[in-house]
Amino acid sequence: MRFAALVLLLWCGVAGAQTGNLPRFLRDREGGIPSSELGIYIQPRQLMVFPFYEHVRDHNQEYNPSLLGFGRDEDFRGKFRQSSGELLLAYGLSDRLAVEFGISRTRATLEKSQSDTTATPARIEESGLGDVEGQIRMRVTRESSRRPEIFGFLEITAPSQKKTLLIGNFDWDFKPGIGAVRGYSWGTVTFRTTFEYTRDQTPVQQSRHLDIGETSLEYLKRLSPALRLSLAMEGGEGGAPDEWELRSGVLWRTSQALSVKLDNSVGLFSKSPDWTPQVGLLFSAIP
DSSP, X not given: OHHHHHHHHHHHOSSOOOOTTSOXXXXXXXXXXXXXXXXXXXXXXXXXXXXXXXXXXXXXXXEOHHHHTSXXXXXXXXXXXXXXXXXXXXXXXXXXXXXXXXXXXEEEEEEOOTTOOSSOOSEEEEEEEEEEEEEEEEEEXXXXXXXXXXXXXXXXXXXXXXXXXXXXXXXXXXEEEEEEEEEETTEEEEEEEEEEEEEXXXXXXXXXXXXEEEEEEEEEEEEETTEEEEEEEEEOGGGOSSOOEEEEEEEEESSSSEEEEEXXXXXXXXXXXXXXXXXXXXXXXXX
């Protein structure tokens, strides 16, 4: 009986969103602007508060001792772990413009490769303030029955933890991006990509170049007023073609103001993180 009641609750919805007046191609995302988080869309004048926990495990994380300041310019593979408590704030300024702010506290460890004979410590462990970033997200053109929606965004990451090796950000980063969304009867498809101005510095060379950054192809299906399912292929950060992950997510709206979000990523290539689970609570308010 309890299981049947839970299934009924999911499919009927608890204080479900009012989507009856929206065209069918907008109902999966309820007409909102895509946020930086998979499966979350920002409505006009909507305030979102999203605290979440994320854990990263990788048994063969690639690192370079020269970039860490410990020796020759050669790539090795070590064991990497990272746990982060993060907070995302988002607000829809209008039906075309939204802003985000994110901050995290993180703990990361790297155990060096057994074949690494450089002066790199056997284990590097750091904790403290992680990335501090803001985003501006804008709807450029609206979706219609014949054309997709086009959106753009700018991600700005501030310097933090300049003396650390694994966490934080050494310098200001500006990452513009663009994406397209198209809704169908069987779900909504989103493609997005960013551009990065990369600064590589080693004892033997310094280079600066423009790369295609993180790119994703996403699928969203609104199964009921209370339940959304998301799938995505994500990767390519820093121009790497071999760091793709398969990500799945569920957003369960328990009330008009509260949703539970569960995500899980698995690496598809040797350079991808092995496993990245995420769990969070999404608080939302519209005046």
